[in-house]
Amino acid sequence: MSRMIRFTRITAWLFLVGISLGAIVLSSFYLYLRPGLPAVEQLVDMRLQTPLRVYSSDNRLIAEFGEKRRAPITIEQIPTLQLHAFLAAEDARFYEHNGVDIKGLVRAAVELVSTGSIRSGGSTITMQVAKNYFLTRDRTFIRKFNEILLAFQIERELPKDQILELYLNKIYLGNRAYGIEAAAQVYYGKPVKELELAQMAMLAGLPKAPSAYNPLADPERALIRRNWILQRMNELGYISNTAYELASGAPVTARYHGAETELNADYVAEIARGEMVRRFGDEAYTDGYKVYLTVDSEKQKAANKAMKNGLQAYDQRHGYRGPIGQLEKDTLESGDLAESLSSFSTYPPLRPAVVTSLSNDKAEVYTQEFGMTEMPLETMAWARSYQNPDRRGPAPNKPSDVLAIGDVVYVEVINEPKAEVTGASENEPNEEAHEAATQDKVKVALSQLPEVQGALISLDAQNGGMLALSGGYSFQQSKYNRATQARRQPGSNFKPFLYLAALEKGRTPATLINDAPIVFDDASLETIWRPENSSGQFYGPTRLREALYRSRNLVSIRLLRSIGIDYTIDYLNQLKIDTSQIQKDLSLALGSGQLTPMEVARGFAVIANGGYDVKPYLIDRIEDSRGNIVYAAPSVIHCDENCAEIAQQTPTPDVGFPAIQVAPRLADERAIYILHSMLRDVIERGTGRRALALNRQDVGGKTGTTNEQRDAWFSGFNYSMATTVWVGFDQPSPMGRGEYGAVAALPIWLDYMEVALAGQPPSVMPRPNGIVTVKIDPETGERAAPGNTNAVFELFREENVPAQQTSDAIQSGEDGGTMLPQELF
Known part of the structure; x- marks a missing residue:
């Protein structure tokens, strides 16, 4: 004992x-x-790694940048059933323990012994929060002990709901989705509040092993995991027997949904991305910034459509270049056409298709999306074979004149059916909707990917905000942004700046310049330069107004000579036009220098707004992950005098970015007002007459074409908006006879402006003081004598009104004759 x-x-x-x-x-x-151990307060202040999101001015998502897709939400925004699904899967006693669940550890041990695997896990949600936010994933005792200590600390300092919210926003759920809201979008294409019970349980099964239980990678294994969670929810009393049976019998509906952008504006998004990285470094991709741009979604859509249509129209005017590929007979007979087409890129609205049969009036072609489709002969009428920019082959009489069986070509759908089936949606059509959509054979039209490129820039003339921008046919085809990077000769699109310089130096719309041949001969030159008008004709003495709207080259050369090259270069610098790549000779009058489309658009915006400086900008404001504004574009105020003093006196607010930006006057408002009138005549009676289709009296503009039609331009504006369009090949080469600015560029500008100006009231520059209207004789440019029945009204600055006199200066004149070589070069 x-x-x-x-x-x-x-x-x-x-x-x-x-x-x-x-x-x-x-x-x-x-x-x-x-x-x-880290302070728990850091959990509340910690920035979740959230991607950079770019939005239009009207809140349309344009792009998302960053490796991690995340959309933080509050616990109040999460359905109770979804919370219960995660608790059943990960930590059913979450609201009972103090951070470490002894009973849960014992249950996990029992599961391990009895089944050979652990389904519910031993770590609590609080421990996972500690691990996910603060600790490494090393499988060491020290790390595990740290995790337990930190879990206790978190439980002491934070309420349960906040811990659960942190967990559901941080947890990785596969396919770049971090957090429950991002996962709902990735797997089901809808917010978590709209998920069905079976879908909620599927998401709750992902934290344990996002790869192993992923419904996209292994649907069968994911289904087993989902149904186990539903069973646990039933056992815990979260759902009824009926709900359990219905949900456990539901099929797996998960499929990958990429970032659902609402506006296609890749060139714009890339500019914004570059600016954000410049400002914030690599943190721009992870700190949850939201960038709101000046771009309007409807205008951007119009720009995209106008650019694609305009470039395709040019391309089809010059003929068919042949198929993009050819499938062998064995491939056609094997029936595995979808896989064969997958190697060819899609450039919406163009999609690859393979020709499977030909008849006298149509071709049968196969597309991945719609299967077998019809291509009627009339959709191939344009497809005369391309020979060179100026020549095409004969018109096709039957499909075999254009196509051969096995040809892979680009097509556009012309009658895609619209399914009207209950339960179908644009993002997730059901099988019934797809069947209805394809029961009538889809018809397509032959097309091809344009080789020609273009750019469109539309600016708010009053403050410089970019309203729309297109840098080419397709960002997928080429990421080179021609709107901001391509330096090209503007041709006659440059003439308004020359004429503005002349108006400020005392010339008037009534000034006569002789439109006559000029020859420049110099032994040092390989050839004799004989500048001509595009028509090849000469018209004698011509008023500047008419010379501008008819785009007379020889008048422009003589005008530049009369006001001086040095003066003109200085004036361009005054307008803040880059002269570094502008030639300092008389060829300047024909736009021989090089400017980007953005620089041209900015110059026209200065003209449009009455002569004030314009600094184009894209970012309207930037918000951090908490919604705080960390940057906002300053309001622009126009300034006529003492601008430097006004800028210095403008206080900088506490937010760290200026609230006001002063735009000083760069050009005389009276000269600008007269130029507006002259440029409206370009549309009313000159080379821009196609723009009359807008049926507006407030629009002016100027065409532009360079030698051999290598570049085609149109820039047009009203008092509120300036838009420039350029068309040409990336490697400058002739676009073909007749491809002038009015033919290649103006239709794109017109299609865009029809949308951009729709519903907008007329916007005309107010008439400034010091402008007078006088009747002149259109033949002499002099003030008309009383009783002259041919007299027309003309605008003048009051100090430049012509006297009533007779002059034969033109006939004897200083502006006629042959120039010396040194006056050109």
Whole structure:
């Protein structure tokens, strides 16, 4: 008996010593590790790695940049059933334990022994929060002990709901989706609040192993995991037996949904992305910034459509260049056409198709999306074979004149059926909708990917905000942004700046310049330069107004000579037009220098707004992940005098970015007003007459074409908006006879402006003081004598009104004759 008592005492003492030693060890670990644990307050302040999102001015998502897709939400925004699904899967006793669940650890051990695997896991949600936010994923005892200590600390300092919210926003759920809201979008294409019970359970099964239980990678395994979670929810009383049976019998409906952009504006998005990286470095991709641009979604859509249509129209005017590929007979007979077409890129609205049969009036072609489709002969009428920019082959009489079986070509759908089936949606059509959409054979039209390129820039003339921008046919085809990067000769699109310089130097719309041949001969030159008008004709003495709207080259050369090259270069610098790549000779009058389309558009915006400086900008404001505005574009105020003083006196607010930007006057408002009138005549009676289709009296503009039609331009504006369009090949080469600015560029500008100006009231520059209207003789440009029945009204600055006199200066004149070589070069 005494031995038993003695043994019991020894055992008790050993137990107490063991407990003491364990407590000492644990305390030592705690004292050793505690100083290195992060403060829980960091959880509240920590920025989740959220992608950069770019929006239009009317809140349409344009792009998302960053490796992690995340959309943080509050716990109040998450359905109770979704919360219960995660609790059933990960931590059913979450609201009962203090960070570490002993019962959960025991249950996990039992599961391991009985089934050979752990389904519910031993880590609590709080422990996972600690691991995900602060700790590494190293499988070490020290890391696990840190996790337990930190879990206790989190539980002491944060309420349960906040811990659960942090967990559901941080957890990785596969396919770049971080957080439950991003996962709902990735797998089901809708917010978490719209998910069905089976879908909620599927998401709840992902944290344990996002790759193994991913419904996209392994639907069968994911289904088993989902149904186990539904069973747990039923056992815990979260759902009824009926709900369990219905949900567990539901099919797997998950499929990948990329970032659902609402506006196609890749060139714009790339500019914004570059600016954000310049401002914030690599953190721009992870800190959850939202960038709101000046771009209007409807105008941008119009720009995209106008550019694609205009470039395709040019391309089809010059003929068919042949198929983009050819499938062998064995491939056609194998029936595996979809896989064969997958190697060919799609450039919406163009999609690849393979020709499978030909008849006298149509071709049968196969597309990945619609299967077998019809291509009627009339859709190939344009497809005369391309020979060179000026020549095409004969018109096709039957499909075999254009196509051969096995040809891979680009097509556009012309009668895509619209399915009207209950339960179908644009993002996730069901099988019934797809069947209805394809029961009538889709018809397509032959097309091809244009080789010609273009750019469109539309600016708010009053403040410089970019309203729309297109840098080419397709960003997928080429990321080269021609709107901002391509330096090209503007040709006659440059003439308004020359004429504005002349108006400020005292010339008037009534000034006569002789439109006569000019020859420049110099032994140092390989050839004699004989500048001509595009028509090849000469028209004699011509008023500047008419010379501008008819785009007379020889008048422009003589005008530049009369006002001086140095003066003109200085004036261009005054307008803040880049002259670094502008030639300092008389060829300047024909736009021989090089400017980007953006620079041309900016110059026209200065003209449009009455002569004030314009600094084009794209970003309207930037918000951080909490919705705080970290940058906002300053309001632009126009300034006529003492602008530097006004700028210095404008206080900078506490937010760290200026609230006001001063735009000083760069050109005389009276000269600008007269130029507006002259440029409206370009549309009313000159080379821009196609723009009369707008049926507006407030629009002016100028065409532009360079030698051999290598560049085609049109720039047009009203008082509120300036838009420039350029068309040409990336490697400058002739576009073909007749491809002038009015033919290649103006239709694109017109299609865009029809949308951009729709519903907008007329916007005309107010008439400034110091402008007078006088009747002149159109033949002489002089003030008309009383009773002159041919007299027309003309605008003048009051100090430049012509006198009533007779002059034969033109016939004897300083502006006629042959120029010396040094006057050109």
